[in-house]
Amino acid sequence: MNALSVALALVGLFICLAWLLAGLLLPESSPSRAEILPRIRTWGGIFLFLLPVLLAPSPWPYVQLGLVSFLAFKEFITLTPARRQDRWAFLWAYIAIPLQYLWAGMSWYGMFIIFIPVYLFLFLPSRMVLAGHPKGFLRATATLHWGLMTTVYSLSHMAFLLSLPDGTGPHGMVTGASMLFLLLFLTEINDVAQFLWGRTLGRHAVLPLVSPRKTWEGLLGGVGTTAAAAALLGPLFSPLTPLRALGTGLLIGVCGFLGDVVMSAVKRDVGVKDSGTLLPGHGGILDRLDSLTFTAPLFFHLIFYLYY
Template identity: 35%
Template sequence: MSRDDTSGTEPEKPAGPSNLVTRVVSALVLAPLFLFVVWYGSWLFLVVIAVAGLLVLDEWSRITHSRDFVALFAAFGLVAAVAGVWWSSNFYAAMFIVDTMIIVGLLSLLSGRPPWIALGVLYAGLPVIALSALRLGDNGLWAVAVVVALTWATDIAAYFVGRTLGGPKLWPAVSPKKTWSGAIGGLAGGALAAWAVSMISGIGAPLVVALVALPLSVASQLGDLAESALKRHFGVKDSGTLIPGHGGIMDRVDGLLAATVAAYAIGLAASGGGDPSLGLAMQ
């Protein structure tokens, strides 16, 4: 989540008190709603996640100047893939996303434009499929709680540790404020959050879950940097204006998107190709 991104073409603007209040109010309103949707699960979770995926795809297409009929086809493919998770299987849904990516990529090339929208299908589609598959598993609520908690904790810990300790920059060409101390602090915060969820829920071995959280925390921070690099490449400061004080939805879920895909892959491998929510708990 890009707390400290600045565009390569726009001057950095300090966050004033009014903007801070707006950010806090937005978080206090949206976080409980999202947590309720995660807790409820079932069709409501899939619908909300599908809508979020469409919003991410829309912001991606706006940033990359790909808003046209190809983007509409990509949106249709994403919705169909989510429906596939509900009615069919995660594997076929993921394959549908890959097929959609190939088709919209070819359509973009035939129309004489770079296939940025094809990457957008993967960027928005695979996390939606992964998150949906995790939530529908036998340990679904727990698995999503772990991923969300470690992502939020990584973001918050990285922000405050980085501001407090400072030190060498992590990748100044992409995100000038991020530091190695913040990255390490985020790693520790993510592991601690996952450990706490395991302790409270009684699911999984807390120490093992904390260790599994380490690569997920790394993935979350890489997702943040990847979105920063995309915006900097296109000279964009925020991905959108959907969330007051925060920017677009991509600005809020960039780390979660990457961590979710990594969690699904680890869970799937650990379960031997079975239920990724059980594999994530190493059960």
């Protein structure tokens, strides 16, 4: 078995043990049981969803990741106010999602990197202005483009990781799937570690008006935990040397936090606690992907710049 298969087996085993122990140890009437068990079940569902992404042959992983962007973009659009006359622009925005993942699957880096930031940036407001309604135009165009950039463009970098050629790392062959696993694992470890450190030691809020539960203790503990995990796992699943992996872990820790609080600011601006109800115990899909909107493109470009 290769390192990726072993890692996936261990993650699956850990989720099963966590669910079993929580069910056995937490009293039936405990509020913690009602909160923790749905979270663990959802983690199990996310894990099963990701298995084909990491193990199945092309084009299936690109289809699944494209579906994730579709659901995230749809959820984002439901949170933000929209003008009725912009419905055709939204249709074109949805059509752009499979095209963006097609460029990733084709390894067409030139088109992939400019399709949304350049061509869609020019085309969508042009289509919207033809409706002839200037009222709310700036807010509508900014919201649409920002939604595409975060939920489609940023997240699609996960798909392009799968298209990178296999290479040699400090401990043997690495693949796009192993690098995607590393990105996902470190991002989620960062989220979980910041939550746990904040719950146990947190006293000083970082941004009390944006996310009151985010504390300096949680941030520093999470970043340190993520950096340590990256230094250990980075050379196994990527071309990163231990020192570069440590730096990558620090980057993911800090930027994962920024992605989280940026999406928290969006939700507070529109007056909601969670972005949806798709994931029991977690909220909406954006509540689970917020950190990845920042870490995915940064991790990809770091790897691409250093090794490709």
